[in-house]
Amino acid sequence: MKDIAVDKTTLCPSARPESEDSVVFGIISGTVAEPRVTYLKQPLPITNELIAKASPITPAEIFRTAAACATKGCQHFDGQDCRLAMRIVEKLPPVAEELPPCSIRRDCRWWQQEGKAACMRCPQLITDNYNPSEVAIQVSKLAAS
Numbered sequence: 001m002k003d004i005a006v007d008k009t010t011l012c013p014s015a016r017p018e019s020e021d022s023v024v025f026g027i028i029s030g031t032v033a034e035p036r037v038t039y040l041k042q043p044l045p046i047t048n049e050l051i052a053k054a055s056p057i058t059p060a061e062i063f064r065t066a067a068a069c070a071t072k073g074c075q076h077f078d079g080q081d082c083r084l085a086m087r088i089v090e091k092l093p094p095v096a097e098e099l100p101p102c103s104i105r106r107d108c109r110w111w112q113q114e115g116k117a118a119c120m121r122c123p124q125l126i127t128d129n130y131n132p133s134e135v136a137i138q139v140s141k142l143a144a145s
Contacts, residue, residue, distance in 0.1 A: 011107045012074070014084065014127055015067035017059040022046045025104045026064035026123075032131050036095070037064050037123045039102050060127035069109045085110040085118050087139045094120035 015022050023043035030036035043066065044050065051059050059065070071077050076084040088110070099119050105111050110118035129136060 009107050010069040010109050010112065011066040011104050012069045012082075013064065013066050013104060013108050013110055013122065014125065015065050016127065017046050017051065017063060017065045019065070019067035019070075022065045022067040023104075024050065024063045025066050025102065028062045028064065028126055035124060035126050035129070037100070037125070039100050041101075041103060043103050058128045061130070064125070064127065066104045066108070081113055082109050084140070085114045088121050088125070089114045089117045091135055091139050092121045092124065095124045096120045096122075 012019075013025070017024075023045055024040065025043045026037035026039045028035050029038045046059070046063075046065060050063075054062055069077070069082075072079070074082075076082050094117070096119065099105075099116060100123055102108070102111075102119065102122070105119065108118075110122065125136075
């Protein structure tokens, strides 16, 4: 059985902003067709004030947030690995030429599991994407990869 302390410090880089103790580690920039995450130097705790600044859109449309990996409580977790991270690496093209300056990398589930391949694809991901590409739709689905 895994050490619970390890799970508490392993962060999901695709957590919902309303997750307990979630932090913003990036802001969505770029275009609707080609969104890109601009990474913050330090993660910021999600506060009511920060959520209010996102209005009228959802915080997950403009913030990339991280929170403790829910492991068995997450639909993407297979008991050992994050299937979402596996599908991201398998199906999405890299969009970064070098490792992005990510403040959560050391504790990131995707980095720990998939390494540099996940990081090179991470900047194109938006949690609440209302204009996803066909590939993004395939990646986010729960179907076996």
